[in-house]
Amino acid sequence: MQRRKNWYAKLLRFYPKPYRDRFGEGMEQTFNDLRRERRESGEGLSGFALWVFVETSAGIIKENLTFMIRQNTTRRIVWAIVAVLILVILLAMQFTNEVQWNEAVAYGVILLAAGGAYEMVMALKKRNSAYRLAFGVGLAGALLLGWVSGAVGIIGSENNSVNMMYWAVFAVGLIGSLISRFKPRGMARTLFTAALVQMSVPVIALFIRPAQVSWGGAGVIGVFVLNSIFAVLFVGSGLLFLRAAHKENQN
Amino acid sequence: MANNKVNAPLTPAVLHILLALSTKERHGYGIMKQVETDSQGKVNMGPGTLYGSLGRMIEAGLIDESDKKRDPEMDDERRVYYKITGLGQKALAAELERYRKVVAVAKQKRLSPKPIAYGA
Numbered sequence: 001m002q003r004r005k006n007w008y009a010k011l012l013r014f015y016p017k018p019y020r021d022r023f024g025e026g027m028e029q030t031f032n033d034l035r036r037e038r039r040e041s042g043e044g045l046s047g048f049a050l051w052v053f054v055e056t057s058a059g060i061i062k063e064n065l066t067f068m069i070r071q072n073t074t075r076r077i078v079w080a081i082v083a084v085l086i087l088v089i090l091l092a093m094q095f096t097n098e099v100q101w102n103e104a105v106a107y108g109v110i111l112l113a114a115g116g117a118y119e120m121v122m123a124l125k126k127r128n129s130a131y132r133l134a135f136g137v138g139l140a141g142a143l144l145l146g147w148v149s150g151a152v153g154i155i156g157s158e159n160n161s162v163n164m165m166y167w168a169v170f171a172v173g174l175i176g177s178l179i180s181r182f183k184p185r186g187m188a189r190t191l192f193t194a195a196l197v198q199m200s201v202p203v204i205a206l207f208i209r210p211a212q213v214s215w216g217g218a219g220v221i222g223v224f225v226l227n228s229i230f231a232v233l234f235v236g237s238g239l240l241f242l243r244a245a246h247k248e249n250q251n
Numbered sequence: 252m253a254n255n256k257v258n259a260p261l262t263p264a265v266l267h268i269l270l271a272l273s274t275k276e277r278h279g280y281g282i283m284k285q286v287e288t289d290s291q292g293k294v295n296m297g298p299g300t301l302y303g304s305l306g307r308m309i310e311a312g313l314i315d316e317s318d319k320k321r322d323p324e325m326d327d328e329r330r331v332y333y334k335i336t337g338l339g340q341k342a343l344a345a346e347l348e349r350y351r352k353v354v355a356v357a358k359q360k361r362l363s364p365k366p367i368a369y370g371a
Contacts, residue, residue, distance in 0.1 A: 019306065027279070031298055033279075034283070058298060
């Protein structure tokens with residue numbers, strides 16, 4: 001019972017801050033009132049909780065979009081350009097066979113990434129220098145990991161499916177960043193976890209495919225050294241995020 | 252500007268909330284229950300829809316927040332109450348007038364909500 005209440009309070013944290021400050025308490029009270037009503041009438045709570053969570057999540061998406069669009073004109077222009085270009089691609093597909101679905105999806109992802117990059121730069125501008133450096137180091141580590149594991153391979157060659165386990169590092173980074181809402185302490189925890197996952201991959205590989213754990217002529221040691229480089233980058237980034245959190249608290 | 256707000260058609264959620272607040276001020280859960288009663292259980296708003304609509308209605312000047320107070324029929328938590336404004340009352344009246352006209356046209360055409368009676 002208490003667990004659902006806590007989950008709902010956590011879900012409300014995804015609303016834009018001004019909205020949360022204004023309606024968060026009321027929404028929590030209303031959720032608790034509805035929950036109490038259900039409990040007293042002997043109706044099941046699981047279906048109700050799922051409905052409220054889905055309904056509130058839809059509200060979170062809507063309010064965040066509204067908040068983003070209202071924030072400033074440049075942002076509106078950037079996202080309008082992204083939307084128009086995506087529409088142009090979709091329209092082009094109706095009139096020509098030159099644009100294939102996979103190409104359209106790739107264009108769409110690139111355009112959304114460009115919009116995301118703009119958002120990232122704008123968000124970083126508001127942060128202190130330690131945060132920006134931490135973000136840069138973490139991002140560089142992630143990009144380097146993607147490039148090395150995809151192009152050369154960290155465990156054996158790039159075709160070795162064991163390298164797919166490195167996706168877990170990206171997943172931890174992405175999910176952790178979103179859950180922590182990019183706050184420095186949460187980001188630090190995320191980066192430390194990413195480093196841990198990074199070092200776990202060769203260990204797991206040693207158990208499941210011991211013969212393949214090798215990096216060129218450097219063998220098993222080479223694999224662990226290479227993984228350590230990434231782990232050090234992530235830990236370094238995490239420490240910088242802690243420093244950024246400390247600086248934010250001082251101000 | 253205000254005249255535009257009054258005459259613009261209302262979304263079903265906004266209409267139901269204005270109806271719920273037309274008799275007295277209510278807190279979030281109170282509005283939900285009143286909407287459920289008014290619609291005979293057909294409209295079920297979750298907190299996401301309700302508070303999203305309340306936010307937009309406050310911005311449009313249709314409703315207003317009043318001070319936090321306790322609901323004597325519930326627990327002793329202090330809650331924010333919402334009340335309809337003059338502009339909200341006019342917007343509600345305009346919407347109900349629109350509905351009346353639509354019903355009048357339907358009656359003129361001898362249309363009934365029962366599908367079998369259409370075109371009869």
